[in-house]
Amino acid sequence: MRPLQQSEQSVTSVLIWDLPLRLFHWAMVLVVCVAAVTGYLFEDWWLDVHVWAGYALTALLLFRLIWGFVGSYYSRFNSFPLSIGGVRTHLFDLLRGRSDPKEGHTPVGAWMIVLLLTTLIGLVVSGFVVWGGQENNGPLASVISYGVGKGVEDVHEIFANILMGLIGVHLAGVLVETVIFKHDLIRAMLTGEKQVVPSGKSTAGLKHSVIGIVLFTVIAFGLTYWINSASRANEVAALDQIYKQACGECHMAYHPSLRTQSAWDQLMQGLEDHYGEDASLSDEVAQTVRTYLKDNNALNFDTEAAHKIGRINTPSLRITDTRFWQKKHDDFKDADFRHPAVGSKINCIACHKDAETGRFDDASIKLPKGIKYD
């Protein structure tokens, strides 16, 4: 038995982590789990859930950044022990098997939080760019081009991988502190309280709970407002009615962005023998259709489908002969396309509820009952 040190006699329970900080922490755990599972494991059509998690994460991060200046003492960034000397001492202590209980963060713990927050910021910012550029969705859709969004996708994935690594280290650190040094950090993050010799620095209290909850509510509303108003700019025009009547008789009317103008011209020239059918039109209608197809052809659209399918010409003029189309649909068997609810692979709208808009959003993929996809 080691003799009681003098300080241990005055150890009491002190409220260190204010309520908003704890709510932030556990909300973050939940949201990051949802984002990670939908991002790494699920099919693309879970993307809208992934994006909602990203929006929630954005609100949480904005809150945390502001809270770092207006929260209670130990939530504020200027209370973080970030000096290199402190980190060195702390690491040497750890190696010697010592870790004194700290009221706030340990130096290594504080750096961990800085790294986690920085990575999360990179993750949500790159997420907005990919969502806006590659998927042509969300508040940045009208400002980010497809190419930029596509390029940033790799950056987004790198941030995600870094985050997974950091979370691993963070959990290992908490485990070491809890199991080896018997500092119950998890309980502290639940109740906010730690058993320490009070230094009198902590200012956490009811006032902060109220301010924090009001602040988060304001951020959540503000962000929702921005996302809704900025996203409204990407609404799409309905298909031209004359075109829809003329070309939607035997199969769904394809969005003009699925082919280039030269492919459409070629197709329009061969309507008398259109895949074995006579699809010819009166001169007047043909002229309207030609103009409409030209104005909205793939080169005038910035969607993924326009880039990956529309701009790729095939000798057969078929959408379904492009490599991207085949790659995206190679998990289906012929029998799936022959299913009564689909009929044929050219019936895009059976599975893509937004096919007529040319968007082909992941979130709009709804497979008819009875079709399996794995």
Ligand code: HEC
């Ligand atoms: C009389 C019926 C008919 C009309 C009208 C018609 N098509 Fe078709 N279309 C077909 C058939 C049949 C196919 C081949 C279907 C298949 O292979 O399963 C086809 C295929 C296509 C394809 C290739 C789809 C693929 O496999 O990727 C395109 C593009 C297309 N049509 C565009 C048009 C356009 C544009 C118009 C209007 C000018 C039009 N079609 C009008 C019958 C028609």
Ligand code: HEC
């Ligand atoms: C039987 C259902 C089905 C039919 C019919 C179908 N698709 Fe798809 N399509 C899917 C599924 C499922 C995916 C998702 C594949 C993946 O992400 O791995 C997909 C993916 C896509 C994508 C990529 C979306 C993205 O953001 O990753 C495009 C573009 C697309 N389809 C276009 C078409 C077009 C054009 C047609 C019609 C010529 C069509 N599809 C017909 C089921 C279908």
